[in-house]
Amino acid sequence: MTATTSTTSTTARTRRTPEPATTFLGMPPFPTAARAALDNTVQRKNLRHATHTIRDKRAQVVAEVPEWEQLRVAGAAIKDRTLRHLDTYLVQLEESLTRAGAHVHWASNAEEANRIIIDLVRAAQPDVADPDVVKVKSMATQEIEMNEALEHAGIAAWETDLAELIVQLGHDLPSHILVPAIHRNRSEIREIFLDEMGLYGEPAPYDLTDEPVQLAAAARKHLRTKFLNASVAISGANFAVADSGTLVVVESEGNGRMCLTLPQTLISVVGIEKIVPTFADLEVMMRLLPRSSTGERMNPYTSMWTGPSEGDGPQNVHVVLLDNGRTDILGDEVSRETLRCIRCSACLNICPVYERVGGHAYGSPYPGPIGAILTPQLRGLEDKADQALPFASSLCGACFEVCPVRIDIPRLLVHMRHKVVLKKKEQHRLPTMEAATMKAASWVMGDHRRLGAALKASSSSGSVLRGPLGRTTIGPMPWPASSWTTTRDLPAPPQQSFRDWWAHEHEQRPAQAQATGSDHAPGRTEEEQR
Amino acid sequence: MNASSPPTAPADRGTSTVTQNARPGEGVRVALFATCVNDAMYPQTPQAVVTLLERLGCTVEFPVTQTCCGQMFTNTGYYEEAMPALHRYLETFEPYDYIVAPSGSCVGSVRDQHPILARYESGSADSAFVERVDALAARTLDLPEFLVDVLGVTDVGAYFPHRVTYHPTCHSLRITKVGDRPYQLLKAVRGITLVELPAREECCGFGGTFSMKNAATSTAMVSDKARHIEDTGAEYVVAGDNSCLMNIGGMLSRQRSGVATIHLAEILAHTEPARDAAEQGAS
Numbered sequence: 001m002t003a004t005t006s007t008t009s010t011t012a013r014t015r016r017t018p019e020p021a022t023t024f025l026g027m028p029p030f031p032t033a034a035r036a037a038l039d040n041t042v043q044r045k046n047l048r049h050a051t052h053t054i055r056d057k058r059a060q061v062v063a064e065v066p067e068w069e070q071l072r073v074a075g076a077a078i079k080d081r082t083l084r085h086l087d088t089y090l091v092q093l094e095e096s097l098t099r100a101g102a103h104v105h106w107a108s109n110a111e112e113a114n115r116i117i118i119d120l121v122r123a124a125q126p127d128v129a130d131p132d133v134v135k136v137k138s139m140a141t142q143e144i145e146m147n148e149a150l151e152h153a154g155i156a157a158w159e160t161d162l163a164e165l166i167v168q169l170g171h172d173l174p175s176h177i178l179v180p181a182i183h184r185n186r187s188e189i190r191e192i193f194l195d196e197m198g199l200y201g202e203p204a205p206y207d208l209t210d211e212p213v214q215l216a217a218a219a220r221k222h223l224r225t226k227f228l229n230a231s232v233a234i235s236g237a238n239f240a241v242a243d244s245g246t247l248v249v250v251e252s253e254g255n256g257r258m259c260l261t262l263p264q265t266l267i268s269v270v271g272i273e274k275i276v277p278t279f280a281d282l283e284v285m286m287r288l289l290p291r292s293s294t295g296e297r298m299n300p301y302t303s304m305w306t307g308p309s310e311g312d313g314p315q316n317v318h319v320v321l322l323d324n325g326r327t328d329i330l331g332d333e334v335s336r337e338t339l340r341c342i343r344c345s346a347c348l349n350i351c352p353v354y355e356r357v358g359g360h361a362y363g364s365p366y367p368g369p370i371g372a373i374l375t376p377q378l379r380g381l382e383d384k385a386d387q388a389l390p391f392a393s394s395l396c397g398a399c400f401e402v403c404p405v406r407i408d409i410p411r412l413l414v415h416m417r418h419k420v421v422l423k424k425k426e427q428h429r430l431p432t433m434e435a436a437t438m439k440a441a442s443w444v445m446g447d448h449r450r451l452g453a454a455l456k457a458s459s460s461s462g463s464v465l466r467g468p469l470g471r472t473t474i475g476p477m478p479w480p481a482s483s484w485t486t487t488r489d490l491p492a493p494p495q496q497s498f499r500d501w502w503a504h505e506h507e508q509r510p511a512q513a514q515a516t517g518s519d520h521a522p523g524r525t526e527e528e529q530r
Numbered sequence: 531m532n533a534s535s536p537p538t539a540p541a542d543r544g545t546s547t548v549t550q551n552a553r554p555g556e557g558v559r560v561a562l563f564a565t566c567v568n569d570a571m572y573p574q575t576p577q578a579v580v581t582l583l584e585r586l587g588c589t590v591e592f593p594v595t596q597t598c599c600g601q602m603f604t605n606t607g608y609y610e611e612a613m614p615a616l617h618r619y620l621e622t623f624e625p626y627d628y629i630v631a632p633s634g635s636c637v638g639s640v641r642d643q644h645p646i647l648a649r650y651e652s653g654s655a656d657s658a659f660v661e662r663v664d665a666l667a668a669r670t671l672d673l674p675e676f677l678v679d680v681l682g683v684t685d686v687g688a689y690f691p692h693r694v695t696y697h698p699t700c701h702s703l704r705i706t707k708v709g710d711r712p713y714q715l716l717k718a719v720r721g722i723t724l725v726e727l728p729a730r731e732e733c734c735g736f737g738g739t740f741s742m743k744n745a746a747t748s749t750a751m752v753s754d755k756a757r758h759i760e761d762t763g764a765e766y767v768v769a770g771d772n773s774c775l776m777n778i779g780g781m782l783s784r785q786r787s788g789v790a791t792i793h794l795a796e797i798l799a800h801t802e803p804a805r806d807a808a809e810q811g812a813s
Binding site for chain 1: 564566569577592598602603604605607608610612614643646700703732735737743745746751752780783
């Protein structure tokens with residue numbers, strides 16, 4: 001206890017950037033985290049509003065493109081081909097980048113990547129004890145928790161994307177791939193700016209209102225000093241063109257352009273699946289991405305760079321190629337299509353589960369349907385939290401419909417569930433209650449006589465449950481039925497199963513099936529109308 | 531075609547529909563896949579399918595060796611445990627040309643997941659077993675598909691004088707892709723008042739074991755669905771799947787909302803008692 005306190009206070013003294021109140025690691029499994037998130041009424045409203053707005057915008061601009069389906073097919077094909085020959089394309093990318101004057105580093109995991117980045121930042125400013133770096137919004141750096149690694153090394157990493165800035169200043173975690181502060185509303189953002197900006201740089205004006213223009217102006221002013229002070233920028237990349245060695249960053253605010261052009265040193269952390277072979281392939285992606293992500297026809301700021309340009313922009317250009325579990329995903333023939341993902345977030349915005357629980361409950365920077373399949377593949381299935389993720393979906397299929405690269409997320413969720421079941425069988429010497437139930441049910445469904453006997457038992461129990469008054473529904477019941485009946489009624493089993501009715505009916509009218517009236521059709525509904 | 535003819539007075543239309551179009555199923559043999567949920571909990575639904583298809587002239591058989599599509603196992607990740615159900619399905623229904631089920635989800639499971647499971651079990655994509663499973667999957671139809679595509683009928687002679695809203699279930703929408711076929715069928719029902727359900731394409735939150743494993747999230751979803759249904763002022767919410775209706779109905783019933791659930795087949799099977807009597811007298 002004492003040790004913990006002293007560590008915390010040391011950290012608090014030396015910290016340079018806002019400390020996140022929680023970390024993704026160690027969060028409770030999805031059902032528990034979701035239960036808590038569902039009670040956050042402000043977040044529920046914020047998410048409902050935001051997801052519906054983006055969802056509708058997307059639907060509108062996608063409907064404008066008659067060849068959308070062909071584009072999706074092309075996008076999927078380009079990604080599949082690239083992944084199939086990833087070894088070749090990676091070597092080609094390294095050669096192209098090196099030829100263009102960039103330095104290529106290979107990182108097999110988060111720790112390696114962070115060490116490389118820290119060394120590069122230190123080498124760029126050997127005389128500065130506590131360097132600052134500015135960041136372009138990047139999922140790869142979220143994935144490797146780079147900001148915290150840099151903080152521990154005495155380096156302050158400043159987010160410059162407006163939403164990431166809100167998250168960072170709010171001691172918060174991102175809850176969406178594209179709009180990480182989606183769970184916040186304007187008045188919350190105003191309060192964060194007023195409370196926090198002054199502690200980490202240019203304060204917000206004391207009379208700040210929650211008008212978007214004013215909030216953006218406060219952020220712009222706060223960020224300006226960060227841009228001007230940093231001599232190192234860190235970015236991710238949306239795409240890396242193998243044959244030219246060009247990196248591409250797609251953003252909306254111009255903060256990325258500032259980071260990519262002002263500092264002397266630029267470090268880009270790029271997942272190895274970000275490769276497209278040529279510029280012609282990039283064209284397809286650039287048509288798919290903006291409409292799917294922000295619901296825009298064209299992206300506001302698209303920056304492309306091919307190594308350093310003499311006398312213009314960063315003179316030291318580094319690229320860290322990150323594996324961190326990606327080659328494991330590539331090894332699974334079924335689920336490798338997960339790596340097609342271009343991080344557009346369309347699946348989050350359409351998902352009825354995400355809309356209600358938000359991103360934090362997924363315990364990863366990758367939330368929503370794509371996170372439910374990607375995170376447990378990147379991190380493995382040892383942990384309970386990772387085992388729960390593939391089940392965080394009703395399998396409604398809306399995510400697949402909107403995915404610009406046709407990742408069959410529902411199918412992959414089921415595939416991952418199967419892997420979870422196999423993993424649990426390996427972890428538990430005795431079968432879990434669920435596994436035992438499934439085994440028993442499987443035995444019943446293997447033979448119609450066994451099912452018939454089970455249905456007879458169900459009908460008899462039904463007469464008890466229906467009671468003397470002939471109730472048609474059952475109210476609250478004890479565990480495990482309580483997970484259903486706490487909030488929903490359950491129909492009472494009928495007096496006769498269909499197969500018993502059929503047998504009875506066909507004893508009475510052998511062979512001669514004749515049209516009958518409606519007398520036995522909607523019986524239940526009349527009862528329920530009572 | 532009679533199916534698309536504008537509504538006219540019930541008395542006039544009744545007989546003409548029956549004589550010209552009422553028995554498009556004459557000579558068509560159908561195997562009814564009742565599905566385990568209906569068999570156990572909603573026998574009135576497959577009963578309605580029998581009523582309806584026999585009225586349209588089909589010969590309906592219920593192969594008693596059937597059990598279940600195995601979806602509950604597959605969707606929960608228990609592939610091995612799904613296999614007995616798959617084999618049972620194959621052995622039971624292989625002799626039939628048309629297998630019809632009143633469930634978009636179970637049909638979706640047969641069409642979408644049986645081929646995956648067969649490949650998983652056999653370890654290859656070109657075994658004889660896989661071919662048999664694929665072929666049978668293609669012959670398995672959701673009720674609206676069979677009515678509209680095979681029998682070519684949208685007016686099935688039903689009568690249902692109630693205010694009704696239709697919830698398109700996710701799997702009928704996105705896996706079996708029945709599209710607007712249920713609407714075509716419902717629009718032709720005499721006496722019905724069809725009202726549009728807001729946010730109709732949004733999942734009700736059932737999702738099989740999802741409703742238990744993530745009960746809180748599932749409840750949040752179905753409470754929104756129930757609210758949208760109540761907003762329509764309908765007496766009935768109709769869908770092509772009793773699993774979804776069990777979830778929606780469970781919430782509506784708990785809220786004492788005064789809205790009942792009903793399966794599409796039950797509306798389509800329902801006819802006007804007086805007219806039935808007249809028809810039977812005439813035949």
